Each structure stands twice: as structure tokens, then as C-alpha cells.
Amino acid sequence: MTIPDYCAAVCRFVRFSPDHAAITAELTAHLEDAVGARESRGVPHEQAVVQAVDAMGDPAEVGKALDALHSPLLGWVQIWVRRVLVLCAVLMLLPALTGLWTLSKTFVPQEHPAQWQSTQTGEALPGLPIRNAAKHSGYTLSLWDGVRDGDTVALLVRLEHFSPWLRSPSEWAFQSLTVTDNVGSTYINWATAQEAHLEEFQVYASSNGRYDTFFSTYFTLTVYNVPPEADILTFTLAQSGEPFSFSLPLNGGDGHA
């Protein structure tokens, strides 16, 4: 029997075919070493091969012993799982790169929020930004910037969150916004006015998304008809089980009445 024949005979008993190559390689290396050793003792090549193969023993015995060690089912499962994974990785490569590129762009805003003030008329309110003015259901609210133009106050509010499931809070979150001041004026929210079919409203919330990033969203709250003697505007959101509020000082200060 030649060396390749012997290896083939052993492999015939090994059911898990992907292992045949490795087994053949190892046995061949061993047999070639054995033949080499005998040849160096003066045995002619043909005889050395015969002796080496004999010394290996019954190929059936060796093959069955090896077969017992390599479970075909587990082996095939592993091979196919690996192939599927690699295929998925290859297929996902292009969409992954584009998706990650788009995602990375959301970490940087289109425009810097400092630009907001230049879109508004009026004088800047002192004392801003007031960070972490309120915290609610995973969001942290900060009063970022504000202007006062006569009896109109515009406030840029920033909502920050960490969890990706809280991204894009809705404008309608401010649907239940109520505003009061320290001199007792009433301000009606636009959503309330709509529901009650009222013509006028004094509070309006909007968002244009230009300053937004993945983790922060900016809203502009506009309050009309603010009397000159008002020092503080208090905003309350009561739509949820735990209402929360934050105050905007109109003449500086830290926002506490």
C-alpha cells in the first residue's frame, strides 16, 4: 500500500469529510518521516514504505478511532453556521458602512444652536443657558437660549437623553404646556386653543431640527403678551403622571421664584 492509499483507507472510516485533509496531512508527514528514518538505516525505498505502512497498523482501526472523535453533526452545524455568518457579514458590509456614515452625521448638528439667536429678534435674556433645569422620564431639560422682544419671549429649550429609544421627542410633548408668570397673567397653549376652538393662543412650541443631534433635541417655545412687569415665566408640563416644571427668569437670576 502506498502512503496516499493508506491515508485514503483511514479516511474512508472518518465520516466528517472536512477533516480528511488534515488527517491525511498528518499521517503523510508521519509516514514520510518513518520512511526517511528507515532509508537512513539503509533500507531500500520500496521496502521502507511497506514497513512504515505496516508499522502504522490497521487503517480500519485507526480510522474508526479517529471517526469516534469527530462528530459529523456538530462539525457540519459549525461549518454551516460559520458560512452563514460570513455571508451575512459580507452582505451587510455595504449597508453597514452607509448606515454608520449616516448615523455618524447625526452626532453633529446641521447648525450650531448658537445660531438660533440670530434668527430671533429682540434682546438676549441674561443668565442663560440654565442647564439641567428639569429631569423627566430619561430626558434632561436645559434652557439654552432666549430672547425678549417687547411682549414676546422666545425660549430655546434643549432636551438631552442617553437612551437611543428616547430619540426624537415629539413636538406634541408640549401639547399640555401651561405657562404662568409672577403677576398672574394667563397664557393659553395653542393645542388647548385648538381643542376648545378658541381663536387666540399665547404659547406655541415648535422644532425645526436644525440644531438636533442624536442625543439632543431643541424646541423653541414662544410666549406672547408677556407684560413688562413679569420677572419669571414658569412652564409646567402636566400630561404625564408626574407633572414637572421649570422657570425662566426674565431679568437674570437663577430661575427660582
Place this chain on the structure above:
Amino acid sequence: MRKFFRKQRTQGQKLRRDLLLLLLLAVLGWVLLDFPCFTRNQAFSALEDRNFYGNGQVLRTLEGNYGHQYRITRAGDCYAWEQVWPVLFSRILWQPGQMEVISDDPEAPLVALPVDPDFLPGVVAVVSHDASIVTVEVTYPALCRPGGPEGWQKVTISSADCVNNCLLLRAPEEEAAQLDHQAMDALSLTGYDAAGAVVWRSPQPDWSLYGWN
């Protein structure tokens, strides 16, 4: 021949490498699918948080087209219908959808909450504050499809399907499309008690002033 002499890795190392690749692909997939939620309830929760809406009592749940799930909840003095949708038609990953919050009107015995016209066409939810109301009738104008009667028709649907003081009404398909959820005051509501007597009727909407066949 090169192939036969690849670096020998133990079974354990190969398994770890495969699991790591699987984990990486799963995380990547999750990111690319726009960070879906893992359960329906998580999606509803996220939707409520994004709308600053509190944990409310779930009145009813519905299923719409394409596996979209709806919930009607009540928190404080607001009602809301909430929508989440399954990602890739799976039931494992969900994205929060839309939400509409309506303030309660405690004076009115019946408050209508028209639900999403796109994926749940023709469904109206009516919240009842009056325990004596057993059946609710909703009337609204609909432009019927060609082949039926010409022009606008008055459509009336009724239902006694009341759970948690919330009744669900479904319009038949032809008239379903016309139920505009923005025009809540286009719905005329009538509540009947067990004996069939009218308990309450909503104020007449504008369209009822016109003549109808």
C-alpha cells in the same frame, strides 16, 4: 496546499470567534434597523416617554394592518391612542409609531377618539363616562365608492363592544376610508341605554345642517 496548513485553532477558540462575529453582526443589525425596541411594551413605553405622557391605564388593545399594534390608554385626564409597528414584519423588534393625546371632557358622557386612518381604517373608539350607556352609534359623512350611491352618504355604525368604558366601533370597508381622524367634530355620537332609549346625543356637527337623502 496552503489551505491544509492553516493555523490550528482549538475548538474553544473557534467557537468564541464565531460567537463574537454573531454578536457583532447582531449589534450592527440593531443599529442599522434604527435601534428598535425589543418588546411591544418597550416600544409603547418609549412612545409615551417621547410624548411626555405618563404611565396610564391601558383600556384596549387593537391590531391593525401589517401587524401594527394599537393601545388606547388613559393617564390623568387625557386619553391617548398609541401605535407601534413591527420591524421587518417580525414580532420581536418594534418601533414606536405615532401617538395622539386627547384631553378628556368630563362633562360629555361620550368622547370620541378616532384612531389611525392609514393602518386601522374605519375604527373609532368612544370613551363613555356614563355607565348607563350600553350601545353607541356614530354617524358621519362618507363619499361612497363608484358603483354605490352617488355623492356623500350619511354612514352610521354602532357597537356595544365595551371594555373598560371604552367602546370600539368599526366601519364597513367601503365607508371606512372616509373617517377622517382629524375632524373629530365631524362625528355625531349617540348613546343608548340597555332599553334602547337615547341617553345622550352629541351636539349637531356642521354637516348635519345640510340636507341628506
Place this chain on the structure above:
Amino acid sequence: MKQSNNLLAGSTTLLVLSLLAPGDKYGYEMIAALEEKSDHTFTLKEGTLYPILHSLEKEGAVSAYEKEAPSGRKRKYYAITPRGRRLLEEKRSEWQSFSKLVNAIVAEGEGLLSPV
């Protein structure tokens, strides 16, 4: 006289691990070392070496790597692992207590057989 291979059938693991303990070896090197140490009176069926090596590798008692020989051929070397060393100790003490027992019984038998 060739030793009966049956006596040693269960202790090939011990043999293989003992051969690897002083240093890494490749397959044929182990056979050669075995023959040398036994003065060529012991021949193991070489083919059975590989199933044993593979099963030890699966258990984690040995690890395998490839090295290129000066002749240019790539050889698969086996090395004993710490786990393998623990296994070797275990088998060694097993073997020692077994052989002590056998010696004791044989000595007793010798005592009985020898003419008083």
C-alpha cells in the same frame, strides 16, 4: 521478547503525556523516542498514536501548533498544557498504585511458588 501490548493498552495516555512533558514533539518523534527508551523492544502501533493525540487535544490536555522543519516540510507539534500536566500526575499516581498492587500480589505468588 516483546512486551505484551495488552498490559500497556490502557496506559498509552500516560506514555504520550510523559513523552511530551520534557518538551514539544511531533508525531514521529514520539514514536522514535518511545522505541529508543524501550531499547526497541516496545513497538506501539503508530496509527493509534494519532487518535490518542487528537482526543487529548480535545480534552485540552495537549495543544497543537505548526512549525516548519529545516527540510521545508511543515510539522504539527504537540505540547502539553497545564491541564495535561495535571492529568499526567493523576495517571502517574494511578499507575504507581496499580503497579504496587500488582507487585504485591506477584511477590505473594512468588513466595507461595518457591520451594519452601
